[in-house]
Amino acid sequence: xxxxxxxxxxxxxxENIRTVLLLLSVWFTASFILGILLVDxxxxxxxxxxxxxxxxxxxxxxYVFVALIFIYVSAMNKLDHKYQVDEDQDDxxxxxxxxxxxxxxxx
Amino acid sequence: MDAQLxxxxxVGVTFTxxxxxxxxxxxxxxxxxxxxxxxxxxxxNGMATAxxxxxxxxxxxxxxxxxxVGQDGAVYLxxxxxxxxxxxxxxxxxxxxxxxxxxxDFVGDRYYSDLARLVAAICVIFISFTYVAGQMRGVGxxxxxxxxxxxxxxxxxxxxxxxxxxxLGGMKGITYTQVAQYCVLIFAFMVPAIFISLxxxxxxxxxxxxxxxxxxxxxxxxxxxxxxLSEQLGFNTYTEGxxxxxxxxxxxxxxxxxxxxxxHVIVRFFTVPKVRDxxxxxxxxxxxxxxxxxxxPAVAAFARVNLINTVSNASYAxxxxxxxxxxxxxxxxxxxxxxxxxxxYTAGKSFxxxxxxAEARGSNGERLLTNAPTDNTNELYIDRDIMVLANPEIAKLxxxxxxxxxxGGLAAALSTAAGLLLVISTSISxxxxxxxxxPEINDKQELMFARLAAAAAIGVAGWFGINPPGFxxxxxxxxxxxxxxxFFPVILMGIFYKRMNREGAIAGMLTGLIFTxxxxxxxxxxxxxxxxxxHWWFGVSPEGIGTLGMIFNFIVSYVVSMVTAPPPQDxxxxxxxxxxxxxxxxxxxxxxxx
Numbered sequence: 001x002x003x004x005x006x007x008x009x010x011x012x013x014x015e016n017i018r019t020v021l022l023l024l025s026v027w028f029t030a031s032f033i034l035g036i037l038l039v040d041x042x043x044x045x046x047x048x049x050x051x052x053x054x055x056x057x058x059x060x061x062x063y064v065f066v067a068l069i070f071i072y073v074s075a076m077n078k079l080d081h082k083y084q085v086d087e088d089q090d091d092x093x094x095x096x097x098x099x100x101x102x103x104x105x106x107x
Numbered sequence: 108m109d110a111q112l113x114x115x116x117x118v119g120v121t122f123t124x125x126x127x128x129x130x131x132x133x134x135x136x137x138x139x140x141x142x143x144x145x146x147x148x149x150x151x152n153g154m155a156t157a158x159x160x161x162x163x164x165x166x167x168x169x170x171x172x173x174x175x176v177g178q179d180g181a182v183y184l185x186x187x188x189x190x191x192x193x194x195x196x197x198x199x200x201x202x203x204x205x206x207x208x209x210x211x212d213f214v215g216d217r218y219y220s221d222l223a224r225l226v227a228a229i230c231v232i233f234i235s236f237t238y239v240a241g242q243m244r245g246v247g248x249x250x251x252x253x254x255x256x257x258x259x260x261x262x263x264x265x266x267x268x269x270x271x272x273x274x275l276g277g278m279k280g281i282t283y284t285q286v287a288q289y290c291v292l293i294f295a296f297m298v299p300a301i302f303i304s305l306x307x308x309x310x311x312x313x314x315x316x317x318x319x320x321x322x323x324x325x326x327x328x329x330x331x332x333x334x335x336l337s338e339q340l341g342f343n344t345y346t347e348g349x350x351x352x353x354x355x356x357x358x359x360x361x362x363x364x365x366x367x368x369x370x371h372v373i374v375r376f377f378t379v380p381k382v383r384d385x386x387x388x389x390x391x392x393x394x395x396x397x398x399x400x401x402x403x404p405a406v407a408a409f410a411r412v413n414l415i416n417t418v419s420n421a422s423y424a425x426x427x428x429x430x431x432x433x434x435x436x437x438x439x440x441x442x443x444x445x446x447x448x449x450x451x452y453t454a455g456k457s458f459x460x461x462x463x464x465a466e467a468r469g470s471n472g473e474r475l476l477t478n479a480p481t482d483n484t485n486e487l488y489i490d491r492d493i494m495v496l497a498n499p500e501i502a503k504l505x506x507x508x509x510x511x512x513x514x515g516g517l518a519a520a521l522s523t524a525a526g527l528l529l530v531i532s533t534s535i536s537x538x539x540x541x542x543x544x545x546p547e548i549n550d551k552q553e554l555m556f557a558r559l560a561a562a563a564a565i566g567v568a569g570w571f572g573i574n575p576p577g578f579x580x581x582x583x584x585x586x587x588x589x590x591x592x593x594f595f596p597v598i599l600m601g602i603f604y605k606r607m608n609r610e611g612a613i614a615g616m617l618t619g620l621i622f623t624x625x626x627x628x629x630x631x632x633x634x635x636x637x638x639x640x641x642h643w644w645f646g647v648s649p650e651g652i653g654t655l656g657m658i659f660n661f662i663v664s665y666v667v668s669m670v671t672a673p674p675p676q677d678x679x680x681x682x683x684x685x686x687x688x689x690x691x692x693x694x695x696x697x698x699x700x701x
Contacts (some may be wrong), residue, residue, distance in 0.1 A: 013686055018602075020196050027192045031185045031363075033674050039178075039348065049318035049328035054346040057181035058173075058404040059314060062397050069195045071388040076200075076386060086691045087381045092209045 013085040023068050030056070030064040036051050113510035114253045121291055121514050122268055125521070128287055129272030129280040136202050136457055137554050140277030141208040141533050142377045144522045147282055149384040153391025155282045156375045158289035159390070160187075161367075161399060162238070164246025166292060166519035174408035174414075177337075178343035180407065182355055188393060193367040195389035199376040201602045203385035204685045209379060210370045210531075210594060211538040217601040217610045219678055222541055226616055230593050234586045235527045235534075236372075236567070241526040243572025248437060252436050253513040262572040265521060266565050271354035272336065273525045273532075274561045278378060281525045288518040293398055296513025299499045299508050300402050303409045306502055313405035334414050341454035341587050345411065346493075351640060357651030365587030365653055368594035371527035371530040372524075410494045411500050418487065419452045423471040425651035426450070429500035434474055437462060438490035442480055443631035455483035461552045462488055532561035549680025565607060585627055588649070592619030592656025596644065607664065610671040615664025623656035 034042065035057040042053030058079075080086035134140040147155070165187070173180030205213055211231060215224025250261025272280045304316035308329055318324050333345045345350050350358075366372065375392075376385045413459060418426065423441060433439040437484045440462035448471050458478035463474040466648050496516065499508045536557035541548060548556070593616050600607040600615075630638040640646050647655060671680075684690070 007119060009683065009687060010597050016686075025191070029191065031189050031359065032356060035181060035185055036359060038353060043347065047318075049320065049330055051330075051346050054181075054330075055318070055592055057178065059401055061185050062401055065520050066190050066390070066393050068192050069386075069393055070193055070198055073383075073386045073390055077383065078382070080688055085687045087383055087688055087690075 009085075012079065012085060015079055015090060016076070018073070019079065023072055023075075027068055031061045035061045061084065108506065110506040110585075111253065111255065112362075113507050114513045117507075117510045117514040117611065118254070118517060121287075121518065121610050124152055124266060124287055124378075125284045128261050128283045128306045129276040132279045132283045134276045134277035134279045134554075136293040136315070137208075137537075137550050137557065139279045140554055141537065142374070143277075143279040144284045145378060146380055149377040149379055150280065150391055151286050152375060152379050152384070152388040154289040154395055155285035155378075156372065156388065156392035157395035158285040158292065158518070159285035159375055159526040160396060160523070161292065161519055163242050163516065163520040165403075166296065166401065166497050167248075168246060168492050170410065170498075171491040172403055172404040173493050173621075174411045174477035175491055177343065178348040179350050179355065180404065182350075182358045182362065184404060187366055188361045189359070189397060190363040191389055191393040191396070193363060194372065194376075195386060195393075197384045198367060198598055198602070199389050200382045200688065201277070201685045202373060202384050202598070203376050203379065204255050204688060204690075206533065206684075207480045208374075208442075209538055210373055210598070212542070213535060213601065214594075214597055214612070215538075215542065215554040217678065218609045219615065219675065220609045223597075223609065223613050223616070224538060225543060225615065226342025226620075227507050227594070227597075228534045230589060231534045231538070232531055234369065234589055235371060235531045236564075238586045239524055239527040239564075240567045242520045242527070242572035243568050245520040246524070247572055248492070249513055249516040249520070252432075253347045253421075259573045262569055265517070265524070266569040269521055269525050269528065270562065270565050272496075273528050273565070275406070276497055277330040277557070277561075277695035278529055279375075282378060284525070284684045285522045288522040289395060292518040292522070293395070295511045295518070296399055297497075298511055299410075299502070300406050301500045302504050302508065303413075303498065303634055304405065307409055307412065307455055310321075313402045313409075317374070317405040317408045323325075329408060329412065332624045333412050336412065336419075340415065340452065342420065342649070343454075345408070345495045351646055352649055353646050354640070354643075356647050357654045359651075361591050361657075362587055364591040364595045364657055368590035368598070369586070370534075370590075370594070371526040372672075373594075374530055374533070375526075385698055406495065406498065410501065413453065413498075414489075417501060418450050420449050422449050423473055424448065427503075429497055432500075433490075433493055433497060437464065437470075438493045440476055440488040441471065442476050442478075442486050443471065443473065443486075444480055444484070444486050450487055450603070451484050452487045453483065453485045456481055457485045457488050484548055505679065518573075524568065528561055531564040532557050535560035535564075585624075588623045588627060588653030588656060590651035591619060592623040592660055596657055596660040596664065600661075600686065602682070605679055606668060606673055608671055608674045611664040611666075611668030614667040615660040619656040619660030622659055623653050626652045626656075 039053035039057055042056060043051040045052040047055050078084070138144050169183055172183065204211060205215065207213065211227035212560070214227040215221060215463045246265035247258035247261040250256050250264065251258040267272060272284050300313045301311055304313040305311050307322055308316040309322045310316035310319045310320040317329055320328050323331055330346055335346050337343065348355065353530055372481065376388065379385050379388055417429070430439060442457050445451065458476065458480050460478065463477045465477050468477050469475050496512060499512055539558055541553050597612050597616050630649045638649070
């Protein structure tokens with residue numbers, strides 16, 4: 001794929017990394033910081049019938065994980081579209097066309 | 108109708124369903140057999156991944172463990188779900204774009220080395236076998252308790268069913284049976300949970316119920332009540348942790364990273380048509396998993412309160428039927444230390460080790476033990492694995508719910524066993540034979556070898572189920588530790604660090620493997636008497652050591668790659684290519700035309 005070396009592909013990758021790092025920092029905060037390191041401090045706070053630290057570790061963190069993946073999916077679909085690297089053009093490639101592309105690339 | 112007849116009906120109907128699906132979706136080519144032709148819709152893949160992932164351990168054991176350890180059980184809850192975030196954001200889309208069949212395929216191609224492929228294939232086989240042994244045992248336990256057949260007969264029936272749909276259907280058959288198995292297992296897990304939540308707190312949603320007040324009109328919150336009961340009997344406070352923070356941190360990380368590196372989970376993302384589908388199906392998968400994983404801690408708390416209320420200071424003669432049933436199965440044992448005929452359930456072990464029963468019965472009708480009693484006041488032994496299975500009986504739910512739980516347990520164990528067996532057979536026929544030792548075989552022969560390998564793997568797994576090595580529970584630490592210390596770093600750097608080369612990857616993988624393996628073997632098998640925080644490195648238990656192995660893997664591979672030649676240009680181009688979603692459909696199309 002010749003365009004993958006282009007500046008555009010590099011820019012796409014950079015934005016991708018930024019998105020992933022941002023989401024992973026939320027992932028780390030919810031589980032390791034709130035659910036583990038600060039759990040005793042949070043347990044002094046009441047959250048309905050739960051101690052907050054206990055709730056984060058046994059419930060809250062899991063909800064955050066689910067939300068993160070769906071946010072990632074929607075962010076990446078937008079990013080793919082912005083840089084036109086999404087797979088919409090890949091749909092229903094007839095055999096002749098596909099091999100034609102392969103041949104033209106080989107030339 | 109009695110519970111046993113209903114169980115026969117439920118199990119019979121679900122097994123017929125699984126076999127029917129297998130016949131309808133049998134595989135015709137290696138492509139079908141390995142990755143279901145790469146045409147699985149994302150929602151179906153999400154369900155299949157959830158069933159693949161949630162094993163007998165998640166379904167039967169996890170809530171039971173949490174019930175006994177309370178807050179510390181969070182390591183499993185976060186560890187076994189948080190890994191999906193890593194999988195979705197860092198691995199799945201790129202491996203789908205890569206578009207081959209297996210994890211060793213990626214390792215071998217990305218690091219242009221058959222040695223790397225070989226090491227990866229051996230790891231895959233080892234990890235999957237340690238995991239599958241426990242599943243077959245789970246099948247046996249469910250059969251023996253609910254259908255009153257011998258554990259071994261249960262294992263053989265389970266083997267026969269998996270044989271039919273894994274050998275015949277390959278990945279295609281497994282995928283669609285897993286979809287059905289997910290529906291069965293989640294329904295079977297949720298129905299009793301909702302019943303019990305209603306019973307105890309008047310709230311039909313278990314996730315909210317265990318934070319509500321008790322339904323007995325006392326106005327006391329369920330968890331406060333549980334904390335009180337625990338303290339009163341000398342147990343640790345339920346909502347507070349006991350493990351050291353550093354150990355909890357490392358175990359959670361090892362379970363998360365290990366989850367993301369487990370081959371039978373990763374391979375599921377090779378089966379969808381597009382990169383976009385790989386991303387969203389990880390989301391669906393975690394959604395489906397989260398339903399069970401957020402319910403399990405609620406079930407754990409309910410079960411704990413119920414158990415204490417039912418057995419504490421109850422007269423043995425008046426205990427309900429389930430208590431005596433499980434005693435007959437050897438998973439409950441009572442030792443009337445003070446001779447008052449009542450059950451004293453307090454902290455500490457009533458005796459050391461597993462119960463060994465004498466032939467005779469005691470004066471109250473209980474099974475007598477040959478174990479020497481400890482000098483604390485606790486008289487009760489309860490196997491943690493029975494909490495989920497016994498829960499409906501403890502809460503006096505109708506018989507059909509009890510039968511449903513048995514069918515769900517079988518679905519959980521069989522779906523995971525099938526996924527693992529497929530990965531083992533693929534590793535043998537594809538990674539070892541086709542790619543390394545017998546490259547001249549054609550597609551048809553490779554498919555035949557895949558089926559033979561699946562059949563042989565089922566045989567070995569069944570043998571482990573019938574003759575369980577005493578260390579099954581201990582070796583689970585292996586599966587996650589090794590996956591965390593080997594695959595995760597190698598795949599991650601293969602995608603995100605273009606400069607990573609063959610020498611670095613192999614050195615890193617071997618370092619992670621050997622370190623983690625030695626640490627676990629040392630503390631679990633060679634010197635188990637030293638297995639405590641005092642002797643652990645940095646206070647990290649063998650369960651969490653995979654995290655340290657992973658860190659060593661990253662460091663060693665980086666350093667080695669810096670002082671050796673960069674990877675060839677075509678490999679670097681390949682890395683550029685997998686970073687961009689475009690073209691995955693074409694590579695799928697390309698596959699099919701071959």
